[in-house]
Amino acid sequence: MRPAVSIVIPTYNRNKLLTRAIESVLSQGFDDFEVLVIDGAQSNSTRELVRSYGDGRLRYIPQRGKGIADARNLGVKKARGEYIAFLDDDDQWLPEKLGLQMELFKSLPSTYGLIYTAFNYYYLERNKILGTKKPKARGNVYRHLLKDNITGTSTIMVRRECFKRAGLFRMSFPTCEDWDMWLRISRICLFEAIDKPLVNYSIHTGQFSFAKYLAGRYRMIEAHGDIRHDPQVLSYHLLQIGILKLFSGDRTGGKDVLRAFKLNPTMTGNLQDVLGSIFDVRTKIYILKFLNRL
Missing domain, CATH: 3.90.550.10 (Spore Coat Polysaccharide Biosynthesis Protein SpsA; Chain A)
Known part of the structure; x- marks a missing residue:
């Protein structure tokens, strides 16, 4: 059965x-x-x-x-x-x-x-x-x-x-x-x-690879046309990726942030959502683990 x-x-x-x-x-x-x-x-x-x-x-x-x-x-x-x-x-x-x-x-x-x-x-x-x-x-x-x-x-x-x-x-x-x-x-x-x-x-210790996570995020953009071809959605991803990079000390995140604002200058529908996601528990954990503080 x-x-x-x-x-x-x-x-x-x-x-x-x-x-x-x-x-x-x-x-x-x-x-x-x-x-x-x-x-x-x-x-x-x-x-x-x-x-x-x-x-x-x-x-x-x-x-x-x-x-x-x-x-x-x-x-x-x-x-x-x-x-x-x-x-x-x-x-x-x-x-x-x-x-x-x-x-x-x-x-x-x-x-x-x-x-x-x-x-x-x-x-x-x-x-x-x-x-x-x-x-x-x-x-x-x-x-x-x-x-x-x-x-x-x-x-x-x-x-x-x-x-x-x-x-x-x-x-x-x-x-x-x-x-x-x-x-x-x-x-x-x-x-x-x-x-x-x-x-x-x-x-737990040894669980997280920040570089692999970011590679996965870029792969999501590459794989889905509804992300790549929608300026609001793409700018959301790039803004979030860029801010995470900057938090971790990677200055190349500034390029992602700049591109995000070029795609969506007013950040309509994005800025509040991104800031909310940046400061949620999951993202705080990612950043703390990257900085070896957790």
Whole structure:
């Protein structure tokens, strides 16, 4: 019998964190699921960890380490459930997560293909919640996603059929491959959201590469004509990138800011949004980690 939900957990030599992630799944009130642990390291210790649970819902799948996008794609291809949820191995679900999403999906028409939730920024080293990110939009969220990744991948549950229509995660992205995926899915279906934080998104040492993040942002611009060819949207991206660069001490950010104002001299619809995003919890964390203060 097919499970209702397939849960994809990519991992790479992080068994301590993986244990925490798996146990947060096994603690769910909703239990009609399978867990696909995609192991990019093909590690015997990870294989044995998964087997040690003695739970037939857990499936160990070795993968030659080609990155997070390929791991998620392999999980999607192997999934048997009608719905697919994603959990990064360093994140943690709260016990109501699957149940609340499944209950909400049952109440929605088939035009809704994805549900995301609020989440906590959780500082692992200090066992402390730094802040919470709330959902910003529902329904047709395409225009919202053109500017910002309003979701969190470990919060998402999506109908499997959406991947058949929108395609899979693109491996050409150094980062932001998840943002690109949700943007493409938002073109074909509606999104719903849960305001309650149901995921702890982990912040920890060695997690963040500022250079790779910026490369991913530039790749988003390159990949999406609706970003490149809309002066307001493009100026938003460039202004945000430029300010982040300047905060981190990279003076080339001034060129991005200047180009942003040339595209949209009055910054109509942008300046307030960018300033809000610059000072939200996520961006503060990025800057602090870049400066080695977190």
